[in-house]
Amino acid sequence: MAGKFGGGSVWFLVDGYDVLTAKAKQLALKVTSKTEATAGLGDTWDAHTPIGRSMVTLTQGGAYFDTTATTGLHAGFSGSVPSSAQASTRVICVGFGGNTIGAPFFGMEGAFSSEYEVLAEQDGLTKANVGYSITGQRDQGAIVQELEAKTSDWNTKTGGEQLDSSTVPQRVYAITSNSQANPTVVTCASPHGLTTGDAVLISGVSGSSPDINGEQTVTVIDTTTFSVAVNTSAGTGGTGGSFVKITTQNGAVGYQQVTAFSGFSGFIGKIQDSADDVSYADLVTFADVTSGPDAERVEVSGQVDRYLSFDGNVTGTGSITVLAGLCRL
Amino acid sequence: MRLRAKNGISYPVGDALALVRQHGGLTKVPKGAKVPYKRVEAGGFCDDLPEESIALLLQRGDIEIVDEAPKAAPKTRKGA
Numbered sequence: 001m002a003g004k005f006g007g008g009s010v011w012f013l014v015d016g017y018d019v020l021t022a023k024a025k026q027l028a029l030k031v032t033s034k035t036e037a038t039a040g041l042g043d044t045w046d047a048h049t050p051i052g053r054s055m056v057t058l059t060q061g062g063a064y065f066d067t068t069a070t071t072g073l074h075a076g077f078s079g080s081v082p083s084s085a086q087a088s089t090r091v092i093c094v095g096f097g098g099n100t101i102g103a104p105f106f107g108m109e110g111a112f113s114s115e116y117e118v119l120a121e122q123d124g125l126t127k128a129n130v131g132y133s134i135t136g137q138r139d140q141g142a143i144v145q146e147l148e149a150k151t152s153d154w155n156t157k158t159g160g161e162q163l164d165s166s167t168v169p170q171r172v173y174a175i176t177s178n179s180q181a182n183p184t185v186v187t188c189a190s191p192h193g194l195t196t197g198d199a200v201l202i203s204g205v206s207g208s209s210p211d212i213n214g215e216q217t218v219t220v221i222d223t224t225t226f227s228v229a230v231n232t233s234a235g236t237g238g239t240g241g242s243f244v245k246i247t248t249q250n251g252a253v254g255y256q257q258v259t260a261f262s263g264f265s266g267f268i269g270k271i272q273d274s275a276d277d278v279s280y281a282d283l284v285t286f287a288d289v290t291s292g293p294d295a296e297r298v299e300v301s302g303q304v305d306r307y308l309s310f311d312g313n314v315t316g317t318g319s320i321t322v323l324a325g326l327c328r329l
Numbered sequence: 330m331r332l333r334a335k336n337g338i339s340y341p342v343g344d345a346l347a348l349v350r351q352h353g354g355l356t357k358v359p360k361g362a363k364v365p366y367k368r369v370e371a372g373g374f375c376d377d378l379p380e381e382s383i384a385l386l387l388q389r390g391d392i393e394i395v396d397e398a399p400k401a402a403p404k405t406r407k408g409a
Contacts, residue, residue, distance in 0.1 A: 278341065
């Protein structure tokens with residue numbers, strides 16, 4: 001059944017460590033809107049007003065406290081609670097919808113493992129819990145390279161696994177109508193969040209002549225309306241429908257997690273994009289990896305096209321296990 | 330005139346390009362069909378880019394047109 005996932009679809013990588021190898025029992029990712037109490041004298045009910053800032057918290061509980069596993073929880077996090085103002089952040093990626101190309105995932109701009117708790121219980125194995133303080137935003141995107149082992153250069157294009165952003169699980173924006181005009185003006189049921197130059201894939205609009213369904217580049221008018229280069233002045237406006245974003249102008253964030261690395265002297269991963277689904281150009285280039293576990297977050301600006309792929313280039317002989325994803329901003 | 334990559338690019342040529350065109354794009358090629366892609370690093374020439382991609386890549390700044398016509402030979406004085 002689409003849209004429903006169980007524990008088997010969860011994956012959780014921190015700085016290249018696959019935390020689930022330590023058999024974590026629980027993972028909670030929460031976004032909270034910070035508010036200020038705004039009730040005053042004479043009010044009989046509480047009042048809270050958002051201040052425009054959100055906070056992300058991430059907790060992971062019940063993993064086994066294994067001091068021998070080199071890729072487990074304890075190897076990565078023992079002694080990791082930062083005690084210095086100069087402490088560096090961790091790169092976290094987590095997904096609840098499976099580890100496949102196109103599946104959604106969340107990345108964190110910066111995270112500190114602020115709590116590391118070891119629990120010893122009678123009649124039970126010793127377990128470890130970790131709490132993370134997230135600094136900055138939570139990025140939301142799609143996997144472009146699923147976590148798997150490779151032994152030579154590869155790219156997801158040759159393997160037929162490039163990604164069409166229109167198929168990525170994302171918010172679907174409802175359209176109320178489009179006008180009889182040149183160019184036609186599309187009115188949305190809620191703020192569309194678009195930037196002029198973005199491309200959208202419209203579907204389900206009925207009655208518009210000419211038809212506006214399909215890929216369209218938008219010109220923003222205000223927060224709930226935009227125009228597309230279709231002349232309906234001699235025809236009719238339409239009603240209903242929806243759109244998803246497929247090309248955006250505000251840059252993106254690429255994430256790469258390397259959970260295993262042996263033999264190679266180097267590895268460079270790149271995320272590419274394409275507007276025509278024929279030729280692809282480098283969009284995100286990650287730093288040369290020479291050992292694992294490893295993780296990196298790279299932010300890029302400008303236009304991000306509809307079609308995405310991943311290139312992996314190794315030096316020497318060996319094996320590498322890597323995951324990569326892209327989040328549009 | 331020649332085309333030179335300003336950014337790393339990848340594109341199909343020959344039979345691979347014919348297959349991509351036949352299906353209207355790489356994502357529409359049936360899974361299981363191997364479609365080799367040629368890679369050109371920034372600074373390399375890419376004169377065999379698919380025609381349909383040239384305008385888009387020029388607009389994005391991923392490639393540039395360069396004049397690589399051979400320079401005229403320098404004049405020399407005879408009998409010197």
